[in-house]
Amino acid sequence: MxxxxxxxxxxxxxxxxxxxxxxxxxxxxxxxxxxxxxxxxxxxxxxxxxxxxxxxxxxxxxxxxxxxxxxxxxxxxxxxxxxxxxxxxxxxxxxxxxxxxxxxxxxxxxxxxxxxxxxxQPREETSIFRHGDLEVDVVAHIAKRAGDEVKLSATEWALLALLIRHAGRVLTHRQILREVWGPKAEEHRQYLRVYFTHLRKKIESDPAHPKIIRTEPGIGYRLITGD
Amino acid sequence: MRNDEFVPDENRPNPDALLAAIHADESKARRGRLKVFFGMCPGVGKTYAMLEAAQRKVKEGVEVVIGVVETHGRAETLAMLEGMPIVPRAKIEHRGAVLEEMDFEAILIWHPRLVIVDELAHTNAPGSRHPKRYQDVLELLDAGIDVYTTLNVQHVESRTDAVRQFTGVIVRETVPDSMLDVADEIELVDLTPERLRQRLSEGKVYLGDRAVAAGENFFREGNLTALREMALRLTAEHVDRSLRAMQPTAKSDPWRSGDRLAVAVSASPHSAELVRWTRRYAASLEAPWIAVAVESPESLGPEDEKRRTANLALARQLGAEVVLTSGAHIGEALLLAAQEHAVTQLVMGKPDGPPWRWLLNRRSPIPWLIQHSGRIDVQLVRTEAKGDRPLVPARDRPQMYFREFGIALGIAAGATIFCQLVQGLIGYWSVALVYLLTVTLAAATLRRGPTLLLAALSALLWNFLFIPPLYTFYISKPHDVMMFAMFFIVAIVIGQLTSRLRERERLEHRREQRANALYQLTRRLAAVTSRDAAVKEVLAQIQKNFGLNAAALLRDDSGAFAGNAHPASTWKLSTKEEGVAAWAFQNKRAAGRDTDTLPDGEGLHLPLIVADRVEGVLGVELGAADSLVPEQRELLEAFASQLAIVAEKERLAHVQRRAQVVAESERLQKTLFDSVSHELKTPIAAIRAALDQPEVNRDEIQRANDRLRRTVDHLLDATRIESGMLKPVIEWCDAGELAREACELTGVGERVQMDIAPDLPPLRADHGLIAQALATLVDNATIYGSASEPALLTVRRNGDLIRFEVADRGAGFTDGTEEKIFEKFFRLPGSPAGGVGLGLSIARHLVEAHRGTLTAENRPAGGARFILQLPIGGELKLPA
Incomplete structure (x- = not known):
């Protein structure tokens, strides 16, 4: 139909x-x-x-x-x-x-x-996210780029996990702040971009031209799905 | 003015008078009307007449309320109150006692057309808004409420002396003459003295408890006749004035209108009477008048100081401009002040005693003034101050002098002991020189009184202890007599001269201090650039010069007065004090301590007036401290006017800026209209043409679409900036990300070569806005640059700045257009079609909102480059 x-x-x-x-x-x-x-x-x-x-x-x-x-x-x-x-x-x-x-x-x-x-659509729950040479196991807390494990800080993990949970969807700054920092979110607003820059440096193969995490100017961020 | 060349054309109306008449008309349109029921004394039936008139108004359908009426329990008066609501009296607590007063605030809120307020001369209970009822009435009038009131002639300020003279009754409750000037109508309630005395004997006149004793004497037929004449005359004067006011084009007398009076005010109790006399005289001449006080080398005692302050306050209250001047020679200082203020007649008190005494008295300024006054007439007015206010000579201040007299005695004793010791060696004549020396030295530190005492004492001691025969005041040898007389005179003269010199010096010093304080302030104010800094400076100077806390309340940029103290204020105003300040602002008059509005407040509030407009209020906290002496008040007022000038300057600059903006925006509007209509029409025409072709030209439509989009975007951005809706959200940004996003935004990223330094620190900025500014530069570079060579976007660190450079290989700038391109709607001649000329102006605005800079220049090897520099804004510390 x-x-x-x-x-x-x-x-x-x-x-x-x-x-x-x-x-x-x-x-x-x-x-x-x-x-x-x-x-x-x-x-x-x-x-x-x-x-x-x-x-x-x-x-x-x-x-x-x-x-x-x-x-x-x-x-x-x-x-x-x-x-x-x-x-x-x-x-x-x-x-x-x-x-x-x-x-x-x-x-x-x-x-x-x-x-x-x-x-x-209800979709099969998979804990593995793949994009290019990046592989993230959200449940096991392991991120690998080209087979090598990437060390992420707690905040970076929280950000990445959030993006993966909403892969493909645009998340506003406020949504991200609320999800990751909770009630203390406002004081972190000014640092948000810095966290994303750090995260990109670790997971993107070319941080200068990010392919995985896209910036939506003035709105927020979006994780590009592999497919 | 008495100069003939200033005599105006006889038939030409005096423009000042016309203007005043117009102003009076204007302000009367907004003000309530005042009708005074005027009588010669109590018992003539003023209240009854007033209520009768009020009843007529009620019948006409006018809303009339009773503010306050003293019926004294008389039934006929009570009956007249019918049909008019009575405003309940306010209860005012004062030191445990509850006093009832007219509820002035309630009437203001009620706001009837007409309010009845009996007994204009009444003095309000302490703690009321105003000390006097007539001040309540003035404010009711200001609020646009008509007022009916009653008044007896003996309460008119300028007549109190006359009343005292022939009735012996001292009138304490007075109403300034200006109240009668304010009155739109004066109705004389007249009764022949015989009728009144008859009423009195019938017990129809309420005298009040206190007045009973005085009553019998007061109501003597002779007194009543004199009072009646006075009342009739005052009413006639008023009618005369109103008549003249109604004929503004009538011939005006140049001599009369040119007159200007000055009254010399001193600490003498005669001065108050003199001030009243001058006011009366000035009113009859319709001439402006000033009150001049001279600060002389002899310092005043606290009593005198207080009385002089009171005399000056009276003059101010009666409408005089108060001028303070100083000088060792009172006459000279008076004359100078009079000349400066273009005075034609100088009023002074006629001294007591036979003329030869004061004519020969060198200390009296009058003979000198009469000799030197030139064009200025000198009026000597006889005054009569009875014993109730004795003149306290300035020198009679024992409590202040005790110590110095003690010191003088000590010095005398010391010198005597010393002389006793050395007498054997030097002889008794030389002893005289030792005494003389001590007198001279003492005069340098002691005041005149103690110095003179020391001089006299020294002479006597010398005589008694040293001149033979010893221990008698008898002098045997003629040359000793001669010596003693000379010694006495020399000692006294030295004492006099030295102490006078010192007094003069002290006075000079005080004056210099004041002048210096004012100079300091003006100099500092000239250096400050903003109003806030000026306020801070003035408050600091007040603190320094008076040791007082102060508060400034100013209009905001839009010209509105919110009544909030400036943040730099050192005095935190209570709600009540804020109310006083607001009153001072609205009424353009000083309020609080030492004024007649809310005098029991915490401080004094001076309105900041420039050219008849109030810019704000300056308040000083007096707290438990004494009132300000006239010199301090004058200095404070000078400070206030300085602040007012600064505030006004700032506001005018603001207005001028706005006017410029308006002019500019008119020009821009036209440009905008022309260029926008062109920019919108062209791509639409292109799309239309592309669609009309047999084969639809997609590229052409795409290009036109891009052009339309850019135009609309720029217009929207410009609107946002102009409307002030643009509020940067500052966050830590990555310079590389900014550059990339800028290229992405333009959609021409592939034609830009990026060179981003590694390890650039994060910078504080609004990511979106800076990306947009950069995008405009990149967009420009691709439009104006060379087609063959891509634009270059370089990002580097430059000290505390991040430097973005967008360079192209286009034509570059010709003859100084590097700066013009940032102006709105400016487009380089020969630019390719498209664009309204807003992009760069917006970009620069965005960058400047970040305290950054955006400039343009030619590249050495050809082409243009734009340099955008932003402060990094500190070092990033991520929170844990």
Whole structure:
């Protein structure tokens, strides 16, 4: 059966364009032009993935997302404009799975949608993460690069394990801080980049051109999955 | 002015007068109206007349409340209160006793159209907001509330002396004459003396407990006639003035309007009367007046000091400008001050005693002044200060002199013992020289009194103990008599001269100290660059010169007054003191100690006024300390005006900057509109054209799309910076990562060659913003650089800085455009199409927000290079 994708956006042009692109990629595309209609549509359509625009006329996208997350775990990809870093971060913190910035390429959008859907599927629990010559056994606490063991500090381990747990998904700075440092997170905010630089030096084969941990400017970090 | 060349054209209205009339009109539009029911004495029926008028207003539908009315239990008066709500009186606790006063605050909050306030001259209980009820009324008027009030003529400040003269009653509750000037309407409640006496005998006049005794005497027919005449005259004067005010174009008398009075104020109790006289005279001339006090070499005792302060305060209260001057010669100092202030008439007290006495008295300034006054008329006014306020001579201060007198006696004894010892060797004539020497030396340290005592004592001792026949005051030989007389005169003269010299020196020193303090302050203020530093400086100088804590409350940048003390303040204001300061600010008048508003406060609050605008308030904490003497007050006021000037300068600079910004933004708006419309239309046209071709040209659309995106991005960034929404989030960043991200952001990373030094330390910056600034440079380098050679991005450490360099092999800069390119909307001539000219301006702004620098220059071998340097910001220490 074709997966259903719900587009919640008030701009008819964007909706039309996305419908064409999604139908072409094998989705069953549905449209809703306001937040309220969107929430209703989610309730009776039970879509597999939702594309949500943050700038809606009635409810703002963030509110829609928060209401949605009260009863639904359907993957949500946010559509935003470029200068909305704070909104993006807020949406990701509120439970969005990924974001795409307008103007976007349809190819990228479809890839993000697929990844989001995939993560939503129950998948086999494997404790081993592989990317290139990096191999990490999260359970055994062992990381190896090209067969040699890499020594990681406790913080670096915590970061890496977190990224692996959410592989492929963008994690906001705040999410990372909260997960790794807990309530004392704020004081570590200014050091976050340094920890990532150190981590990259240890796990990336070319730290100057990181392939495993990608920086999402203004948002956070994302672990690129091997496949 | 009496110079003929200044006589204005007779028919031309005086512009100052016109302006004043306009101002008066303006301020009256906002102010409440004051109507005074004016009478010659108690019992004429003022309160009744007032309530009658109020009842008429009630019938007209005006909201009238009773602030305070003394009915004295009379039924007819009570009946008049009907239909008007009465504001319950406030209870004020003072030393255990509970006193009732008009609840002034409640009326302010109630804010009726009209409030009835009986007995304008009433003195409020200690602890009230104002010591006097008329001050409450003034504030009610300021709040836009109309006020009806009652007043007897004997309570008018300038008439109290006259009243005392013919009734013998000393009036303590007074209202300044200016209250009558403020009144919009004065209704004379008149009653013939016979009628009044009849009412009195019928028991219809309430006299109060204290007044009963004085009453009988007070209500003598002669007194009543005089009081009535005075009341009628005051009312007529007021009517006359209002009439004149209504005819602003009427011929004005140049002689009269040019007059300016000065009254000489001293510690004498006559001065208060003199001040009142001058006020009356000035009012009738409609002339401005000043009060001049001369600080003379003779220092004043605490009693005198207090009285002089009180006299000056009275003058200030009656509307005079107070001028303090100093000089050994009182006449000269007075004349100088009068000339400086363009005074035409100088008012002085007429001395007591027959004229020959003071005319020959060299110490009296009057003969000298009469000789030297030139254009200035000198008025000698007879005053009468009765025994209730005796003049205490400055020298009569035993408690302060006891010690010095003791020392003088000691010196005399010491010298005598010494002389007894050496007399055998040197003879009794030389002994006189020893005494003379001690007098001279003592005069250098002792005050005049003790010095003179020592001189006299020495003469007598010499006579008694040394001049034969010994142990008598009798002198046998004529040359000894001669010697003794000379000795006596020389000793006294030396004592006098030396001590006067010292007094003068001391005075000079004090003046110099003050001048020096002010000079120091102005010099330091000239050196400071910010208002905050100026505040700190002024507060430090107050601490240094007065030993007092102080607080400054200033307007903020937007011009609003929040009433918060400046953080540099050394005095932590209580809520009450903040209230006093706010009052001083709103009313543009000093408040707190030594003023007539909240005088029982902790300190004194001076408004900082420049050109009629209040810039803030300067408060000094007096605490348990004494009040400031006039000299200190004057210096403090000088400090305050210095601070005011600085505050104003800063604010004007702010306004000017804003005006510049507005002008600039108008220019920019036009440029923006032109360039944005061009930048938006061109790619749209390109897309349109590309779509219209039979074979859709994807590359062309892509390029147009990129160009549109860049334009929109830049506009959004510029908006964010301009709106102040940009707040850098400082974190430790990796320089290499910044460089890489910049290339990634541009999407042209493959055309840039990177050279990043290894082991660069982390730096503190907002990663996103710096990456964006760098991206703009990289973008530029790929656009303006050579197509064949890639742009070069180098990252190095440079001392405490990280240095990013983006270099290209393009055309470089011609004739000094290296700096212009950072201006908004500036584009190099011959630039390739695309771009609004905002990128570099934004980039520089971002870098400067990090205390970094961004500059451009030509490369030696051709091409341009941009150098972005950021401070590292310390050494990273990771938390455990």
């Amino acid at each position: 074709k997966p259903t994708a719900l587009i919640i956006d008030d701009e008819v042009q964007i909706r039309r364009l996305l419908t064409v692109a999604l139908e072409g990629a094998g989705y069953n595309a549905r449209e809703a032009e306001t937040g309220t209609l969107g929430l209703q549509a989610v309730a009776h359509l039970r879509p597999d993935v939702i594309l949500l625009d943050l700038g809606l006329p009635d409810l703002d996208g963030l509110t829609v997302l928060k209401r949605l997350r009260e009863w639904s775990a359907t993957p949500v990809v946010i559509l935003t404009v470029r200068d909305d870093e704070t909104d993006k971060v807020a949406a990701l913190d509120a439970g969005a799975d990924d974001y795409v910035t307008k103007p976007f390429s349809t190819v990228e959008l479809l890839a993000r949608l697929r990844a989001a859907q995939r993560r939503a």
